[in-house]
Amino acid sequence: MLRLNEVHAHYGESHILHGVSMKVEKGSVVALLGRNGMGKTTTIHAIIGFNPPTKGEILFNGTNINGFPPNKISRMGMALVPQGRRIFRSLTVKENLILGFRNNKIKDNHNLERIYELFPVLQERAKQLGRNLSGGEQQMLAIARALMTEPEMILMDEPFEGLAPTIIKDIGLKIEELKNSGLSILLVEQNIHFAAKIADYLYIMNKGEIVYGGTPEQFHSEEDQWKRFIEI
Ligand SMILES: Nc1ncnc2c1ncn2[C@@H]1O[C@H](COP(=O)(O)OP(=O)(O)OP(=O)(O)O)[C@@H](O)[C@H]1O
Numbered sequence: 001m002l003r004l005n006e007v008h009a010h011y012g013e014s015h016i017l018h019g020v021s022m023k024v025e026k027g028s029v030v031a032l033l034g035r036n037g038m039g040k041t042t043t044i045h046a047i048i049g050f051n052p053p054t055k056g057e058i059l060f061n062g063t064n065i066n067g068f069p070p071n072k073i074s075r076m077g078m079a080l081v082p083q084g085r086r087i088f089r090s091l092t093v094k095e096n097l098i099l100g101f102r103n104n105k106i107k108d109n110h111n112l113e114r115i116y117e118l119f120p121v122l123q124e125r126a127k128q129l130g131r132n133l134s135g136g137e138q139q140m141l142a143i144a145r146a147l148m149t150e151p152e153m154i155l156m157d158e159p160f161e162g163l164a165p166t167i168i169k170d171i172g173l174k175i176e177e178l179k180n181s182g183l184s185i186l187l188v189e190q191n192i193h194f195a196a197k198i199a200d201y202l203y204i205m206n207k208g209e210i211v212y213g214g215t216p217e218q219f220h221s222e223e224d225q226w227k228r229f230i231e232i
């Protein structure tokens with residue numbers, strides 16, 4: 001589904017990603033772990049086209065999308081849930097959702113109905129303003145909005161950041177439901193314990209390089225190989 005081959009990325013003169021290679025198989029959840037400032041968001045921005053790689057390939061369903069503009073990548077079936085749940089605080093829940101599929105192939109209210117089935121709380125709060133939602137509800141809205149374009153693959157940048165443990169569990173279950181419906185997911189996360197519960201495969205990034213990759217079982221038995229790179 002998605003494969004990065006030796007991806008380099010810069011912000012101006014700063015060389016941030018140094019040859020990142022990783023893959024996400026169709027219908028799987030892959031986690032990208034690493035401490036603050038290690039290049040996780042930079043990787044997401046390289047994939048979605050906000051800050052295209054200066055070198056390397058990003059293959060999405062076999063097409064090298066390096067250099068494609070974000071709207072084209074979105075139309076090809078990739079969606080982003082950005083870090084920090086960027087919803088429109090002064091718009092209602094429903095307005096936030098409708099904005100998510102502007103400029104995309106719309107099939108009347110079909111998407112909206114599906115999304116309300118997955119997140120009933122968003123239907124209950126359809127007319128409320130974004131700013132009046134709790135942190136967990138805002139995160140669900142951010143995920144729901146990305147789903148409005150009916151993506152095949154979704155990139156989620158630290159969706160659990162700043163949320164209480166019970167909410168993290170709820171959102172983790174929703175992510176599992178999405179995976180079971182066939183969606184491929186790249187999940188950026190800092191907490192190895194949350195990530196190992198839902199991911200099929202995990203990578204650790206350190207200073208713009210992938211320093212370890214393995215299944216949750218391998219992570220468990222090879223702790224000495226990765227524990228210096230993240231908090232546990
Ligand atoms: N717009 C930018 N311009 C210049 N440097 C940037 C920019 N955004 C990020 N950086 C730098 O790139 C490096 C990687 O940042 P990035 O945001 O990818 O980290 P991250 O792993 O997502 O961290 P966090 O967990 O805190 O979100 C950092 O050194 C950061 O200071």
Ligand SMILES: [Mg+2]
Binds near residue numbers: 040041042083157
């Ligand atoms: Mg980040």
